[in-house]
Amino acid sequence: MKQILGERVEQKREGLGISKVDFCVAAGISRPYLDQIEGGTANFTLKVLFKIAPALGMTVSELLEGIE
Numbered sequence: 601m602k603q604i605l606g607e608r609v610e611q612k613r614e615g616l617g618i619s620k621v622d623f624c625v626a627a628g629i630s631r632p633y634l635d636q637i638e639g640g641t642a643n644f645t646l647k648v649l650f651k652i653a654p655a656l657g658m659t660v661s662e663l664l665e666g667i668e
Contacts, residue, residue, distance in 0.1 A: 603640030604667050610638040612656045627655035 613623050624631050628651050636642035637652070644652075646660075653663045 601667055602642065602644075605644075605664070606638045606640040606642070608663065608667075609652060609656065612658070613638075616656065618655075623655055627651045 613620075618626070620631060620634055624634050627634075629637075629648065633642060633648075637644060637648075649660045649663065653660045656663065
């Protein structure tokens with residue numbers, strides 16, 4: 601699940617043309633933490649999902665859609 605979510609975040613961020621630095625500022629997370637998320641190794645919280653999704657122009661439901 602973490603790997604799928606990480607890949608989804610990375611693909612969406614890159615598809616929007618947002619750099620890692622700009623995304624981290626928009627989401628209010630650190631660059632190392634984003635690297636862990638996109639690498640599928642982060643133990644993220646619901647609070648973090650509510651920061652990441654809007655920075656990608658998505659809802660948390662859209663971000664998690666199809667991930668089981």
